[in-house]
Amino acid sequence: MSTVTVIDPTMTATREIEFRDALREAMSQEMRRDPRVFLLGEEVAQYNGAYKVSKGMLDEFGPRRIIDTPISESGFAGMAIGAAMMGLRPIVEFMSWSFSLVAADPILNNAPKMLYMSGGQFGCPIVFRGNDGAGGQLGSTHSWCVEGLYSNVPGLKMAIPSCPEDAKGLMTTAIRDDDPVFFLESERMLGMKGPVPEGDYLIPFGQAKVRREGTDCTLVSFGRPVNFCLDAAAELAKEGISCEVLDMRTIRPLDIDSIVRSVRKTNYCVVVDQSWSFGSPGSEVASQVHQHCFDDLDNFVHRVHSADVPTPYAFNLEQEYLPNARRICEAVRSCLYRA
Amino acid sequence: MSMLSEPSTSRPFDVHGKPGERTSAPATTGRRDLVDPALCRQWLRDMLMIREFENRCMQQYQDKKIGGFCHIYIGQEAIAVGCTAAVRPNDPIVTAYRDHGHALARGMAARHCMAEMFGKIGGCAKGKGGSMHMFDREHHLYGGHGIVGAQIPLGVGLAFACKYMDEVIDGRPNSRVALAFLGDGALNQGAIHEAMNLAGLLDIPCVIICENNGYSMGTSIHRGTTMGHDIISKAIGYGIDGYVVDGMDCLSVYHDMSAIVEKCRRESRPAFVDMRCYRFKGHSMSDPRKYRTPEEENQYASDDPIGRLKLHLEERGELPEAVLKEMQKEIRDEVREAIAWSEASPEPPMSELYHDVFVEPHGPFNGTSLPQMLQRKDLR
Incomplete structure (x- = not known):
């Protein structure tokens, strides 16, 4: 994996664990801390999680707090929302x-909408989490990037970590948050290893992280494609192009200030977003950058998205469909008039 | 089964059953004896209150004081009142969009209910919810929900939370039951089937009450629902006990629901109730009711739930005319006052637009606060 430079200033990570372990640590630490927190979803308990994120949690917390559900998303998501309205703090796993x-x-x-529609009477402190995005040759129906669809809705927060350390810190914040959080993981990253502090720590929402400093072009991304950006930045460095890679970590709220700060320095911006381009978080970022940095930009904001087609099954087509490092490099060169 | 205990041959219309067909209903109590007459008079008052409120609501709607959709509860008052009487004040309830009756029966002041429909800051949800979205934390009313059937998974979640808080957090037996109301038009929504499966599977103490008025908007139950004459068979398929209750009779509702609720509380299990009733008005204010005949409507109107309870009290000498007159006057005054209060209540200030979106203030979102109705109240 690409170098990850982030280290929480208050903690030093002395060990490397997988992304899935980081998620589990956050959930388990919060469940030990707060009896209102429980986990439900398909295969989370006896099966130990379809992707082993919840492995061992049934043994520690028992079947009253680690709850296997039938394949019935509408039912168990609604049930969890009702429980959250009463003050419990459910974590709902979508496989x-x-x-x-x-x-x-x-x-x-x-x-x-519950808080708004009830005039401030009933909030909904809930976390929905699960795998998002393509990359496993699952075909189009199983490869959704939901950030484009769901981030359109007001009243929710959306966290999309790109590395194990953020996975744990953002998950801890998500569980303690009083508002609904959509937490988007990636099946392709669950095995990714990285340094993760052992204690509990919070990564605040709405604060982007500079993953790599640079001077020539700002790359804005979130989730798995941040890693593609880091690969692309390493490749472009060989050509003498210095990219700054910004990891948004949450897109609702969106830390536009950090983007603006970086773009005012580099004067070029490429947004990398694995959702489809039409009406996407990427188009929103581009629009806001154009608004705030109109006089700073030396070219329009370029965007790299998944191809505007249903996700293909074939390995080669799927790889080309995704915003891979090669496509990011091409976009940067084009943006910098070096194509 | 209580409602067949008084068979009548002079009733040609039966929107629920195909006469003579077997249903899978186990017997409910069949009781409709008088409880404490003072309590009974209170229920009559509550039903009259809903009736008067709804009649005035229709006027306000015609006068364009109320916007959007507005669904009138007239004809079904015995259900909200009888069910509320059968549960404890802290048993949570949730219902669909025909919700004014539940809000009033649960104890919401008429002014906050009316002001909500007027879109005023004094409304229960500060005018942000409207007719279909009545919420009242003090009285454990979790809405008022506009999407057909969507409230049933929520209701199962409320009951789940009650049980979890008692048994997992506090380490004591479950003490609460949730009531989740739906209309017969919601019977074919997937959400309610998923919710019933979960409730049956996880032993969740939720009583799912189908206010079966025979019509899903303009579609009669037999045109839209298989086994429409025997809807509890659907719940029985999920391992849930089903009951048929005469929803036109407040005393039957009270007695049957008391037995059902206490069984659910004791056993920590769900139940399903086919609460048979009739909606006297249209689906919403814009419904000309061409899908049913005046003869049918007249038959049910002659069997008014308010008339039944009144008669019951009168026959026992428990409702002197002067008492009834005074009651009716008080109610008229109260609803008139609610309308005047709602008119005087200011529109929500523009700061409310970005208020109550998130608990935590950030960006343009300026936090959250309780509505006027609940301010200065301890809601623990």
Whole structure:
């Protein structure tokens, strides 16, 4: 994996663990700390998690707090929202965010709107989490990037970590947050290893992280494609192009200030977003950068997205479909008039 | 089964059953004896209050004081009142969009209910929810929900939380039951089937009450629902006990629901109730009701739940005319006052637009606060 320069100033990570272990540590630490927190979803308990994120949690917390559900997303998501309205703090695992589409009504119509529609009477402190995005040759229906669809809805927060350390810190923040959090993981990253502090720590929402400093072009991304950006930046460095890689970590709220700061320095901006381009977080970032940095930009904001087609199964097509390092390099060269 | 205990041959219309067909209903109590007459008079008052409120609501809607959709509860008052009487004040309830009756029966002041429909800051949700979205934390009313059937998973979640808080957090037996109301038009939504499966599977103490008024908007139950004459068979398929209750009779509702609720509380199990009733008005204010005949409507109107309770009290000498007159006057005054209060209540200030979106203030979002209705109240 590419070099990750972030270290929380108050902690020193002395060991490396997998992304999935980092998620589990955050959930387990919070469950020990707060009895209102529980986990439910398909295969989370006896099976130890379809992707082993919740491995061992049934043994520690028992079946009353680690709850296997039937394949019934609309039902169990709605049930968890009702429980959150009463003050519990459910963590709902969607085996894949692709499966959340059948629960669109509760997760979009109830959770993010409850506080508003009840005039401040009932909040919804809940975390929905699961795998997001393509990369495993699962075909189009199982490869959804839901950030484009769901980040459109007011009242929710959306965290999309790109490395194990952020996975743990952002998950801890998500569970303690009083508002609904959509937490997007990636099946392709669950085995990724990185330094992770052992204690509990919070990474605040709405604070981007500079993953790599640079002077020629700002690369804005979140989630798995941050790693593609780091690969691209390493490649472009060989050509003498210095990229600054910004990891947004959350896109709701969006830390536009950090983007603006970087773009005012580099005067070029490329947004890398694995959702489809039309009406996406990437188009939102581009729009805001154009608004705030109109006089600073030496070219329009370039964007790299997944191809505007259903996700293909074939390995080569799927790799080309994703915003891979090669496509990012091409976009940067084009943006900097070096194509 | 209580409602067949008084068979009548002079009732040609039956929107629920195909006469003579077997249903899978186990017997409910069949009781409709008088409870404490003072309590009974209180229920009559509550039902009259809902009736008067809804009649005035329709006027306010015609006068364009109320916008959006507005669904009138007239004809179904015995259900909200009888069910509320059968549970404890801290048993949570959740319902669909025909929710004014539940809010009033649960104890919301008429002014906050009316002001909500007027879109005023004094409304229960500061005018942000409207007719379909009545919430009241003090009285454990978790909405008022506009999407057909979506409130049933929420209701199962409320009951789940009650049980979790008692058993997992506090280490004591479950003490609460949730009531989740739906209409018969919601019976074919996937969400309610998923919710019933979960409730049955996880032993969740939720009573799912189908206010079966025979119509899903303009579609009669037999045109839209298989086994429409026997809807509890759907719950039985999920291992949930089903009951048929005469929803036109407040005393039957009270007695049957008391037995059902206490069984659910004791056993920590769900139940499903086919609460048979009739909606006297249209689906919403814009419904000309061409899908049913005046003859059918008249038959049900002659069997008014308010008339039944009144008669019951009168026959026992428990409702002197002067008492009834005074009651009716008080109610008229109260609803008139609610309307005047709602008119006087200011529109929500523009600062409310970005208020109550998130608990934590950030960006343009300026935090959250309780509505006027609940300010200075301890809601623990």
